[in-house]
Amino acid sequence: MRIKKDIPHIIAYVLLGIAAVLLVVYFAFAAYFHSHYYFHTRIGTLNCGGKTAEYVEKSNTQNADDYLLTVYDRENNKFHLTGSDFGFQYNSTGEEEKILKNQNPFLWPSSLFHHSDYTLSASTSYDADALKEQISKLEFMSADYMTAPTDARIEIEDDNYEIIPETMGTTTIPDEVLKEIEAAVDSQETSVTLSDACYESPSILSTDSSLQATADQLDSYMASTITYDIEGADEKLASSDILKMLQIDDNGNVTVNDDAITSYVQHLASTYNTYGDKREFTTSKGDVVEVSGGDYGWVIAKTKEAEQIKSDLAGGTPVEREPVYEQTAVAPGPNDIGNTYVELDYSNQHMYYYKDGNLTFDSDFVSGKLSNGNGSPDGVYKIVYKQSPSVLVGETYHTEVQYFVPFAYNVGFHDATWQPKFGGDWYLTHGSHGCINMALDKVQEFYGMIEVGTPVVAYYRTPVELTSESAQISNAASYVDKNAQ
Template sequence: MFKGSIFDEVIKIKRKKILIAVIIGIIGIFVGSSYTYYRMTHFNKNVEINGINVGGLNKKQATKKLKSKSVSNDVYLNNKLFYSGKKTVSGFSSQDQPKIQKLLKKQWTFWPSKKSVSYKAIPSKMGNYRQREIRNAVAEKLKSENEKREKAVDAKAVLRDGKVGVDKAQKGNQYDIALILKSFNKQKYEQNVYLKSKIAQPLSAKSKTVKHEKKMLEKLLAKKVEYTVQNTKYDFDAKQVLNEATYANGNYQISQTGINKKIDEINKAQATLGKSINFKTHAGKSVTVASGGTYGWAIKNSDAIARIISAFKKNSTTTQLNAKSDIYGTGYLTYGTGYDNTTNEGIGNSYAEVSISDQHLWIYKDGKEVVSTNVVTGKTSTNEDTPKGLWYVMYKESPSVLKGSESGSENYSVKVNYWAQFTNSGCGFHDASWRTNWASNAYLNDGSGGCVNTPVSQMKSVYDNLSQAEAVVVY
């Protein structure tokens, strides 16, 4: 009996212990499950979403808090207020709970964590005020600030006077706006924007870009343009005529100075426009014909330079050009006259010769005299002399009505059968049926208003043997 009682008592104690352990286990499981559930449905203490602390909140509470918060939209540069924006709504709504749930799972840790963690979430109703207005305003303000700062100068390869070298980079203190705005773009949904200044750095002399520039300039240095003017060829060697050149963005920038100088030298040596000439008259006498007339040609520097620079930019080592495309003239024919004439001081062998002292006209074709006639030129007593110089036949017209003014006749209008103008002022050859005085001294007091009056009987032959652009020599 005694022994059985003791045994029973032991059994009772064991059963109590088991029961207690089971109860404790059940409580532990419940507490553990509750804790786990809480941990899985609530954010850790120092978790932020778009700069707003959501620590200890579940997804619904966090969404509500995010929704209720306004966005300040202030922009700080190096922790100093740089631009003050207006407040806007956060843009969060109940539609954003799935996003918050994803972040909740992402931040979960088995044990509570005090680690600061920041997440970004795109609000479903986010406006574009920050990216459109504030970003543009910040960019403009940075540009304005840069105007007060020194700009960095990139290193660059330069061809100067036949040699290729590299100009060193120079540092500045202007903001690198693109880099700063890149940081701005990463903070679209934060309460405020915090930026750090980034200084624009110049291109280094050791950069691939500068090395490529140098290589391209060395290729340019080996090029040559052969420029033919009439029968003479001129070599535009890059080493000699390119005072300065650079290469950037796939294109050469070439100074015009050296090329322009050489074109000037060619014009001085060969061009005929506006120059005086030594002319051999019908009688074999040599006379100087004054400069300033319209006959002749010259190379137009701007056209020639453009073509020569374009030739240097081509891949060819040597490019051949003819100057004929670059010439110009004055008067009616602006493309120049006499370029193809390389004999007889540039007027060739087909021309008209007018002697004021002899009051006579000769016309030559291919070196042979085809017309010879007396004429009456402009009236000397009233300073209406036919202008001396080297001119050309601008145009011909048959019949024609001549209108103008002269001494004794303010305005006249007269019909002629043949007309060939050779000066800008309106002087030309024409028949003069009204003229009765054809004396050799008529021009002194009874001359024309400046034209070369030609007898009616001779004018058709004169007209037929005059050709547009051919020289008219008056001396």
């Protein structure tokens, strides 16, 4: 069989034929790539595989004529720059042909498996001044369009404070905008998004340590609550109250507003001072009289209390204490007289001494003569001191007494052996210069039991006018300034 013998030759002829065809194809493409770019070749933004240098030049020239750059601002709004407005054009430097000549046409098969990218240097030109002018005309470059950045800050509200974040704003930095757009144009980009470098930035960010330091100061102050130990009252300088007293300076330092502290201390004094207050007093006769005036009662030392508040607030921890008092009373709260006191009923010319609520002593007396302006002072006072013997000195008298127990300025209890009787209406015509005249044995007994600091409640049951210096100085309730009328 001859056919079987010819098969190897046939296969050889076929293979030779295929090889011949492949060689023809290979050399045909090699000849083609003498004047055309490899497959997968990119020059700049142009895909030019299988294209000629003339095609690249013409395409780039046409693209330059139609060049449009889209600019995105910080808020992703877009604006356009047209190349023809700033003289954008393509300038062939011969690099298109050089790239073509530098490729080996006989190595064209390698282009099937990898990409070739080229950039043409100085292939475009434009009028820099015209570009700058066109950029300045963009809407986002106008003052009306821009919003200034704001610093992060702390705002104090009614009950708390809040860290307000910064706002970035849209105020541009012209030189930076020009730099980034020029770079995009030089690279023949068709779009560019302006970076943060193109905008003015806030000076203080919400993450800044200085802002946190301010918040820490506020927290420390707000933790310094003050709970006041005042009988019958629920008085507290709470965190929200403290916050209203604070102020933040330009450097973020927290300080206490002196006026706010003064106002709060005045509130304390107005609320809890009992000095000279009107008091309803149940007399020994069982009726109720209104007593005011005098120098007795709780008095908050406003200057020292303000200083103590500042010190407490600087401590950063809760405090529980009494107010700083300039003067105290024997009993806490509004009913500060307590149940140990002396009662002077001027209208009935009788006195009572109660010890722990029990009547321990009582006596008639002769008080100041009203008709010549020497009426004894009314109000709430306290025993200032005791002295035995003593000398009473006035403008018209110099009198030695065995016992003297003052309670209001130079007015006090003392023995008056010159008085023939005590009580009744005798004081109206034979009253003292203002002191409480008592029988020697009575004042001796009283002197032995009374203690310094004991409250003295003195009152008239009918309206009177007191004009003496002692009544004025002792803040008597019935004092009348005749010179002011």
